[in-house]
Amino acid sequence: MVNVIWVVLAVSGIVYAAFNGTMEQVNKAIFETIDESILITMSLLGVLVFWLGLMKIAEEAGLLKGLAKLFNPLVRRLFPEIPADDPAIGYILSNMTANIFGLGNAATPMGLKAMKELKRLSGGSTEASRSMITLLAINTSSLTIVPTTVIAIRMKYESVEPTTIIGPTILATLISTTAAILIDRYFYYRRRRLGRIL
Amino acid sequence: MSIWLIPAIILIILVTATAKRVPAYEVFVEGSKEGIQIAISLLPYLLGMMVSIAIFQASGAMDAFLHLFKPLTAVFNIPEQILPLAMIRPISGTAALSMTTELIRTFGPDSLIGQMASVMQGSTDTTLYIITVYFGAVGIKKMGDALKVGLLADLVGIIASIIIVLILFS
Numbered sequence: 478m479v480n481v482i483w484v485v486l487a488v489s490g491i492v493y494a495a496f497n498g499t500m501e502q503v504n505k506a507i508f509e510t511i512d513e514s515i516l517i518t519m520s521l522l523g524v525l526v527f528w529l530g531l532m533k534i535a536e537e538a539g540l541l542k543g544l545a546k547l548f549n550p551l552v553r554r555l556f557p558e559i560p561a562d563d564p565a566i567g568y569i570l571s572n573m574t575a576n577i578f579g580l581g582n583a584a585t586p587m588g589l590k591a592m593k594e595l596k597r598l599s600g601g602s603t604e605a606s607r608s609m610i611t612l613l614a615i616n617t618s619s620l621t622i623v624p625t626t627v628i629a630i631r632m633k634y635e636s637v638e639p640t641t642i643i644g645p646t647i648l649a650t651l652i653s654t655t656a657a658i659l660i661d662r663y664f665y666y667r668r669r670r671l672g673r674i675l
Numbered sequence: 676m677s678i679w680l681i682p683a684i685i686l687i688i689l690v691t692a693t694a695k696r697v698p699a700y701e702v703f704v705e706g707s708k709e710g711i712q713i714a715i716s717l718l719p720y721l722l723g724m725m726v727s728i729a730i731f732q733a734s735g736a737m738d739a740f741l742h743l744f745k746p747l748t749a750v751f752n753i754p755e756q757i758l759p760l761a762m763i764r765p766i767s768g769t770a771a772l773s774m775t776t777e778l779i780r781t782f783g784p785d786s787l788i789g790q791m792a793s794v795m796q797g798s799t800d801t802t803l804y805i806i807t808v809y810f811g812a813v814g815i816k817k818m819g820d821a822l823k824v825g826l827l828a829d830l831v832g833i834i835a836s837i838i839i840v841l842i843l844f845s
Contacts, residue, residue, distance in 0.1 A: 478822050479806070483724065486731040493736035506733030507726055514722040518714055521808075525710030531688055533706020534699050538692040578680060589713050589812040596813045604817040605810065610824060613809055617765075617802040617825035618832060624797030630776050631793060636784035642793040645839045649798035653832025660827045664820040 521585065528586035532571060541567025544574075555615075555658070556608045558598075565594035569612060576620040588616055611661050618657035619650055713812045720811025724803065728767050737763070737770075753837055754788050756781075760795060761837075765829040768801035791840045799832040 494503045535541050545552065545566040552559070552566050559565050568591035575584035591612060599606040605613075624646050631639040692699045731737050741759040748755035756778060764771045778792040802825035810818055 479818065482803075482822075483727050487727040489740075490727075490730035490732075490734035490736045493739065494730075494734035497735055499734045502733040502735075503730055506729040510725045510729035511722060514718070514725045517725075518718045518721060521717065522711065522714035525714050526707045527710075529710040529713075530703035530705075530707030531685065533709075534692045534697060534702045535688045536706075537697045537702050538688065538695050540688060540691055580681065583681070585808065586710065588809060589717075590709070592809050592813045592815075593709075593713070596815070603815055605815050605819045605821055609810075609815065610819055610821045613806060613821050614824045614828060616809065617800050617805045618828045619798060619800040621797060624793070626772070627775065627793045627797045630779055631784040631789075634779050634784050636789075639784065641785075642790060642797065645790070645794045645836070645843055646797040648839055649794050649832055649836045652835040653799055653828055656831035656835075657824065657828035660831075661820075661824045664824055668820065 524582045525586045525589065528583050529590055532568070532587060532590065535571075536564060536567060541571065544570050555611060558606070558608050559595075560598075563594070563598065565591055565598060565608075568594055572612070573615065573620060576616065577622055579621050579623055579625050584616075588612065607665055610665075611658070614657040614661040615654065618653040620654060621650060622647055716814065717808060717812045720807050724807045728770075728803075732767070732770060753841075754791070756788055757791050757795070757837070760792055761833045764795060764799055764833065765802040765826055768804050771796060771801065787840065787845055790844050791837060794840050795833055795836040798836055799829050802826055802829055 490503060494500045532541070541564060542562070545562070548570055549561070552570065553561070556566070556569065559569075568587050572584055572587040572591050575581075575587055592609060595606060595609050595612065596602070598608070623643060627642065627646075628639050631642070689699055692702070738759075741762055744758055744762065745755055748758050760771060760774045760778065763774060775792045775796040779789045782788040784790075784793070802822070806818065806821055806825060810821070
């Protein structure tokens with residue numbers, strides 16, 4: 478499906494540009510985006526090195542295990558396939574916590590590390606496991622409680638009450654995250670029914 | 676409060692580690708190395724996806740595509756200006772953020788459209804980017820139902836944002 482999306486976006490863009498005289502913009506965008514992706518990778522490199530180093534200390538000091546123990550019932554329900562006591566749980570919880578507090582640059586490194594641990598659990602397979610899809614669903618639906626970026630934009634354009642949107646945002650986030658978990662479950666049981674999982 | 680959060684996390688980790696006689700600096704360096712490898716293996720996925728989206732956007736095809744869906748807004752009685760944002764939110768984070776900024780600037784942060792854009796921007800995330808980065812970093816090739824799950828959840832989140840703002844602010 479991603480193959481199709483990827484090709485369709487690029488091909489339809491080029492064909493559209495051919496008929497609408499925007500080929501110059503397309504050319505410019507291609508090379509600007511290449512640079513931009515390097516910049517994003519570099520800034521991800523920085524936060525990855527920093528947070529994964531720090532979290533390794535937290536892991537060795539037993540802090541991640543403590544966190545996992547604290548939220549054990551929740552994790553057992555969301556990720557039934559992960560063995561209790563596995564370090565993956567600590568990273569998943571750190572990812573969720575960082576997301577909730579809007580620490581975007583910490584959430585991504587922990588999420589990526591969690592994915593790596595989940596890959597270890599699935600024996601290094603290049604196929605997404607059930608737990609990976611669940612972790613992804615939770616991340617894509619966003620868990621942020623205080624949308625700081627949006628509040629900053631609202632303040633910049635002189636909102637009378639920049640923070641009025643916090644309540645509605647939490648409510649919408651709650652609904653979308655719940656939906657993500659339920660939809661994820663539905664697809665999991667559908668896969669099982671169709672016999673795609675042993 | 677937020678400026679205290681990260682320093683406090685660092686403090687707790689380092690103090691606990693020292694109390695438990697973990698060689699903090701050595702462990703930090705050891706764990707960090709993994710970050711380098713993850714970031715580098717991420718680049719092809721990220722670059723590929725970003726270039727494709729950029730072509731779609733810069734050619735004007737994206738605007739034309741969004742224009743096709745304008746009639747839908749009349750059917751559901753929602754402001755038509757909000758639709759492009761709703762559709763682009765899962766695909767491109769930067770495009771969505773600039774659209775949100777533009778809507779807030781044009782219509783005012785406290786207008787119905789401004790509130791809707793704010794809640795929409797805050798309550799969902801860029802599904803395509805997250806899938807690209809998270810699966811790219813660990814080399815997942817078969818992503819199963821992940822994309823479907825993510826996009827459907829976005830749809831629910833966007834509809835919820837619209838309904839909540841309509842109820843609360845209009």
